Amino acid sequence: MEALAQVLSCPVCLQLFTPPVLVLSCAHNFCKKCLEKILIRQNCSHVNGQFCCPMCRKIIHLRGRGITGLSRNILVESILEKFKYELENLHIKEQNQLSQICEEHGENMNLVCLTDDKPICAICKLFGDHEPHMVAKISEVYRERKKRLIKDLDWVFQQSEHAEQAKKEIEKMIGELTSTIADVKVMIEAVGTSLLKGIRWRMTELKEKLGKDYSSKVEKLQLLANELQVPRHLYHQMKTLLEQHSNLVHFLQEDKILRCKLEKILEENTLQQDPKDYHISVGQYFKDLIRGIHITDYISSNSDEMIANSGEVSETSRSECPAFSFSNEMPNESFCQKVLDFFQKSND
Incomplete structure (x- = not known):
């Protein structure tokens, strides 16, 4: 050469x-x-x-x-092109051979220390730090680990498929959250603008709370979506190792790293997510908006003078407003829907 x-x-x-x-x-x-x-x-x-x-x-x-x-x-x-190609292949073979040589003793690593889970040479076992450890032939361990990797690869593939489906569901939930927050804002505006300045501060407070609630839930969902990508990435890494490992030592070294990642996924796979934690309730925000308020003080026929002074409610809306009155009671869902429908109708 x-x-x-x-x-x-x-x-x-x-x-x-x-x-x-x-x-x-x-x-x-x-x-x-x-x-x-x-x-x-x-x-x-x-x-x-x-x-x-x-x-x-x-x-x-x-x-x-x-x-x-x-x-x-x-x-x-x-000729030069072929020479460079052969030179590169020769370099790869030399590196491949060097990777199978024990750095401490310069011998071929034909054993695997089962205690430390690493390839070693015969001298490491006879006279080195691995003398008291259990060992096995590297070819036997290779066959066993390869079979296990193929089995784990199928499981990781299934997990990645489930994760992909779950990711789509999360994206759907994020879309629903985005749509829901628009509905909540419409409800808050429809009801809040029909009341007077006495509940303006509560409207602002609820909007801030809603924004934080939305941001928190979307952030959690996005983090969950990112975590669901881990099995797919691990699947590709395991498949690449299975198809493209250059030698036994390289396979065992990378297999050890991938098994650690797989064990981590197995531990985290037991966690279950409750979809209810990622929804926003329009009714709950409506209840928080009008809880403890005497609505008759604002929109009943007995408060015409207050409404007239406010200048914020039209004559038509003032005459059509029903006289609802409650103080410490929590309004039920049916009542909330009736009031919401009324204010939406009035707003139209």
Whole structure:
């Protein structure tokens, strides 16, 4: 390989040829960039100029086309491409072999320490730190771990599919939350604007609470959605290891890392999420808005003078407002819906 590398090296830069490779009439080859530097040093700037080959000192005539008129050595470029490919494969094989060598003793790691769960060599077991530990042949452990990985891979795939479906449900819930918050705002505005300044502060308070409630729930759902991506990512990592591991040692080292991630997913998989925790109740906000308020003080026929002074309710709405009255009682859902329908009708 070294002799071939010398043949495929440029005599100017002493490195492997950088295509395009130009061949002179004297049969010497040079990188195009190196040849351009030679022309500059020899003050050859004209398309009809001439220069000396740095190898044999033969005079080379450009013949009116400059350096572009020189021929490319396609054969050398083709051999160079194959040489680089083989050189890269050789480097990969060397790295692969080195990864299977014990760094401490320089021997092949053909055993697995079951206590520390790591590949070791025979000297590590006989005279090293792993002497009192249980060991097994690396080939046997490899077959066993590979079978287990295939089994776990199927389980992780199923989990990733379930997670993907759950993610879609969460996105749907987020959409429902977004729609619900719009409905809640409409309700708050429809009811709140029909009342007077006495409950303005409560409207503001509820809107702030609603915003925080929405942000908190969406943030939790988004975090949950992100967590559900973990099985799919682990699935791809496990599948890649199964299909593309370079050697036994590499497989066992990566398998140990992936098993830790799998155990973490198994622990977190027991947690159940209650969908009710991610909903916003329009009725509850309505109840909070009107709880403890004597509505007759604001919209009944006995409060015409107060309403007239406020200037915020039209004559038509004032005459159509029913006289609802309660103080400490919690209004039921039917009452809330009736009042909500009334104010929506009045607003229309």
